[in-house]
Structure formats: structure tokens, C-alpha cells
Amino acid sequence: MQDKRGFRVIEPSVLYVGTPVYLVATRNPDGTTNLAPASSHFALGRTIVLGLEEGGQSLDNLRRHRELTVNFPEAQQWTHVERLAGVTGKDPVPDEKSGAYEFEPQKFERAGLSAIASDLVQVPRVAEAPLQIEARVRRITPSVDEIFGLVEAEVLRVHAATDITVDGTDHIDPQAWHPLIYAYRHFFDRGDEVGWTRKSPLAYPPPVISAWQVSGGSWQIISADELSASVELRRADGEIAEVVTLSDPKQTRWAQVQRAISGQ
Numbered sequence: 001m002q003d004k005r006g007f008r009v010i011e012p013s014v015l016y017v018g019t020p021v022y023l024v025a026t027r028n029p030d031g032t033t034n035l036a037p038a039s040s041h042f043a044l045g046r047t048i049v050l051g052l053e054e055g056g057q058s059l060d061n062l063r064r065h066r067e068l069t070v071n072f073p074e075a076q077q078w079t080h081v082e083r084l085a086g087v088t089g090k091d092p093v094p095d096e097k098s099g100a101y102e103f104e105p106q107k108f109e110r111a112g113l114s115a116i117a118s119d120l121v122q123v124p125r126v127a128e129a130p131l132q133i134e135a136r137v138r139r140i141t142p143s144v145d146e147i148f149g150l151v152e153a154e155v156l157r158v159h160a161a162t163d164i165t166v167d168g169t170d171h172i173d174p175q176a177w178h179p180l181i182y183a184y185r186h187f188f189d190r191g192d193e194v195g196w197t198r199k200s201p202l203a204y205p206p207p208v209i210s211a212w213q214v215s216g217g218s219w220q221i222i223s224a225d226e227l228s229a230s231v232e233l234r235r236a237d238g239e240i241a242e243v244v245t246l247s248d249p250k251q252t253r254w255a256q257v258q259r260a261i262s263g264q
């Protein structure tokens with residue numbers, strides 16, 4: 001970390017710090033599907049909260065028909081997203097968008113993407129998106145400036161491409177998953193993994209260490225690099241009982257992360 005970094009006050013035109021892009025599919029009044037790119041969202045347990053603009057077709061549709069799919073493209077699919085950036089499913093195009101947007105009723109075709117039927121909702125998913133969520137609106141709250149609707153939707157089903165999941169589990173493999181990141185109006189792939197939270201289901205301590213911990217002992221990482229790590233197992237009185245050497249890449253990574261977060 002830099003100790004003394006300079007700062008200045010700025011007035012950025014947007015605050016799109018860097019959020020995964022999604023394609024939200026909603027049902028038009030004539031039964032066809034609207035598809036729009038968006039990035040404002042967060043997840044709280046089984047609820048996904050979307051920030052959608054007032055006057056857009058997507059929000060209008062959700063007020064009428066409360067089902068949706070939220071489809072997360074991967075980074076390399078950004079051009080499909082961008083093909084929808086200048087269109088709206090709203091006819092006529094609202095005044096504030098005129099000149100900059102055109103009406104497009106065939107959003108899937110325009111994006112070069114295909115619709116696939118959902119299991120639990122009438123709105124289809126985006127077949128090419130590796131992560132697809134079927135959801136139902138629980139509440140739409142106007143933002144204080146009334147420019148956006150905050151859509152709280154209950155997640156009903158999650159579909160994940162097999163190659164981004166961990167075999168035999170319900171986990172997404174964070175190494176395999178490359179969401180499309182939207183940061184200050186530019187698209188990015190994610191960077192290298194730099195660490196993980198202790199709650200990651202894929203980052204449990206090596207079994208020998210968790211067993212030691214469960215039996216009341218403590219441990220300390222003595223050294224750790226990509227190839228190998230040494231961990232002291234200590235008894236309750238602080239005596240070193242054993243020094244364990246780790247060489248499995250996942251375990252050495254675990255040791256490196258433990259070292260980094262403990263500041264050793």
C-alpha cells in the first residue's frame with residue numbers, strides 16, 4: 001500500500017465504479033420479450049436488486065408483468081451488449097432519449113443472441129449468457145430523485161454453464177467465471193485473483209490444519225510461496241507439536257492468503 005497518496009476533489013459525470021453487466025429480459029404487453037443491458041444491481045441473499053430507469057421499457061414491463069430473467073454475459077460477449085446500447089423497446093422513443101436512441105422491438109436479433117425458455121417464468125433467458133437467473137418482482141420502489149426504480153426481485157432459479165461450476169457442487173468456480181465488468185463506461189474482464197474471503201467454500205484450510213484447530217490447537221504460517229508452505233501446529237500451551245509442509249497449489253495459496261491477511 002502507498003503511504004502517502006495524493007487526493008483531489010472531482011465531480012465525475014458517472015459513478016460506475018465497476019459492476020458486472022447483466023441483460024434483463026422482460027415481457028412486452030404483446031407477449032414478446034424486451035432485452036436491455038444494465039449494470040446497477042446487488043444481491044442480498046436470494047433477492048436481487050436492480051436499478052432501472054423510469055421511462056424505460058424494462059421498468060414499464062416489470063410493473064405490468066412481474067417476471068424477469070437476469071442474464072450475466074461473460075467478458076468476451078461485450079459486443080453483444082453494446083449492440084443494445086443505443087436502442088430501447090419503448091415506442092415512441094421518449095423525448096429525453098430522442099436522437100440518441102432508436103426503437104428496436106427485436107432485441108435478441110439486434111444483439112445477436114438467442115432466447116431460451118425458462119423453467120419457472122414466462123420470460124425467456126439469454127442462451128449464450130453463462131449465468132442466468134429466473135426471478136419475480138417483489139417490490140418496486142421509486143428512487144428519491146424519481147429517475148430510477150429500485151426493483152427487488154426474488155431469485156427463483158439459477159442456471160449456470162457447466163464449465164463455470166465446480167464439479168459435484170452448487171458452486172460457481174471463481175477462476176472460471178469471467179463477468180463483464182462495466183467501469184466508467186468501459187468494459188473489462190476481471191483481473192487475476194488476489195485473495196479470498198475466509199467464507200469462500202473453495203478456500204477451506206487443509207484438512208490437517210482444520211482438524212488441529214478443531215482439537216483446540218492453533219497454527220502459524222512460517223513460510224509460504226506458490227510451491228510450498230510451512231505451518232507450525234501449536235498446542236494450547238504454545239509448544240510446537242509439528243511443522244506441516246504443504247505443496248498442493250490450493251493449499252499453498254490458502255497459506256499465502258492467511259499470511260497476507262495476518263500481516264505477517
Ligand SMILES: Cc1cc2nc3c(=O)[nH]c(=O)nc-3n(C[C@H](O)[C@H](O)[C@H](O)COP(=O)(O)O)c2cc1C
Nearest residue numbers: 036037038039040052053056057058085087088089
Ligand atoms: C453497459 C450498460 C449499462 C447500463 N446500465 C443501466 C442500468 O444499470 N440501469 C438502467 O436503467 N439502464 C442502464 N443502461 C441503459 C439502458 O440499457 C438503456 O437506457 C436502454 O435504452 C433501456 O432499454 P429499454 O427502454 O428497452 O428498457 C445501461 C446501458 C449499458 C450499455
